Amino acid sequence: MGSGFGVTLKLSESFCRPHPSSQSFNCCYIRYTPIYYPSAPKSENCGKVEPLPVPQLQVYSMATERHQAGLEIFEYLTTNAYQIQEQVLEEILNRNARTEYLRGFLNGQCDKQLFKKNVPIITYQDVEPYINRIANGEPSDILLAEPLTGFYRSTGTSGGQPKLIPSIDEEDKLVLRDTLIESVIRKHFGDLDKAGKRMELMFAKPEIETPSGLMARTATTVLFKRSSFINILPKLYTSPIETIFCLDTNQSMYCQLLAGLIQRDEVVRIGSIFASAVLRAIKCLEDRWKELCSNIKTGHVSDWITDSGCRNALSLILKPNPDLADSIENICGCESWEGIIKKLWPKAKYIGAITTGFMSQYTAALEFYSGGLPLVSSFYVCSEAMCGINLEPLKRHADVSYTIVPNMAYFEFLPVKKDCPTIFPDQVGVSHQESKEMKSNNEAIEPVDLVNVEPGQCYELIVTTSAGLYRYKIGDILMATGFHNNAPQFQFVERQNVILSIDAEKTSEADLSRAVTKAKALLDPLGFLLTGYSSYADTSSTPGYYVLFWELKRKESNDTKELDPKIMVECCSRMEESLNYTYKVYRKENTIAPLEIRVVKEGTFDALMDYYVSQGVSMSQYKAPSCIKSKEVMKILDSGVIGKFSNPEIRF
């Protein structure tokens, strides 16, 4: 909110904290940003609205104070969810009602009811022409009054295409977001920053200059470039900045692991944004632990690390340390890698990574390696907006709900008719709950406001942001689970646009995940872990059929047991039995041919990740596609196939 003028006001008692340097009880002064922006063209009929102060955190210099305030601010925001949302929308309309985009629907007025009546609900494709015009040099005020600072490059790998998302200076929101997340962690784990460092695997990507001169960056790269992050990095994290900005992901990963191992006794938390990157790190460790130990023993980093930034940064922390190398060698040399994370980083208190939604496929493997460390999914965030935080970090991933943060965007929720899983399906015996009855068929389904969502109902998330997205479908399906104060809480269900279909049946990401979970349970007792899967609908022959790519790994490295084809055929049947009713009807009619599982060799899903990373996706934001649409990707997976299984028999 850089162009706004700050006003200081005294906030209610609940935000008052004794100042540590005095005995007296000082009230904190909180900065808030009023709704008018001097630079923005004034819109018609946009009267001055009563500003509800949105607390800011700049006043707190001490981390402890700031984090305590974070929790209180969250209470304030969620208690006043309705008013805050109204204000967010008002502010956006006051500033942007006269832009070319909104003028077409609002005629320059900033009436909220008119906004809901006239402004259409859109997808990226609808707004893309405007975004492209800005990227090609037209002024950004065709979409928003405030100047853009650049674009976020959304990864789009969970189903859609990479997107350019407009971004503005929202430092206040970023600070608040980070503080809220950390406040919750502190509440449950104490002040971990005092106890040690974070081994967080982070990967920046190169910036791309658009013809307008505006830069397009991944959201994570923007975070890594903030001076506030760079300043605290050496104190709080094990990865030197040069390793994060090394553009060769393999070198970056190796060096971050090396730095994490050197400082293993200081590490109190481990993680990355998504679970897949943590598993990728374990794979790198498995492949290279002897080399890593040799580097630590000799104090010399391997020659293939050619990135000068990485070499220089490591030379400052890498000293010959045979004792450390020996102890790591002893741990990694064990036959079973069960619990390896806890053994290597004994002071770690949790693994922080998103394990909900499609990431739930990685939880079994992570749990195997974690040694009992909790897996913490702290937030639900997209390049478009910060959406929610998890207030109960110790809950198992299947039960995690995210509470919407009401001042981050204007949120609406479009009810969708579907079976909502009451827990995300990485568990056998998942229970189902019918989505609440929808309106009668011929009544148009309208989105509801944040305070009006109903627990048990599934919704598609719609956001209106300060950065020029209006009633924009992010593409995620969420299930309302309850409220924290007046702010709703949601489980992440699935990406909307990922669907397998041969005929009229539709299989969603969550359906698929449930079926895979049921089937892979047959392999768990035999010592195999499913470390990655993806799918596509093969319609090149008639009838078409579902193809699943599975990457399996033995839990014990010395285990030579072969995969039993009979069990794999059984897995195919289990999957089919677990798919939806329509699938089964078509399958019985032979409109759909038997589902096929193609087992790929170990490392195939890493090759897939490498491919996406080579295409510009940040490893930090990478999500393996649950459904494959590109020929290139198909080739990668097909080239790794070591066995194909299907069962023509129908059991349902």
Ligand code: AMP
């Ligand atoms: P990106 O914009 O590339 O960062 O991707 C954002 C997308 O990642 C979201 O729209 C979700 O589909 C997914 N995502 C983000 N946070 C979570 C979460 N906590 N659980 C499941 N999926 C998530």
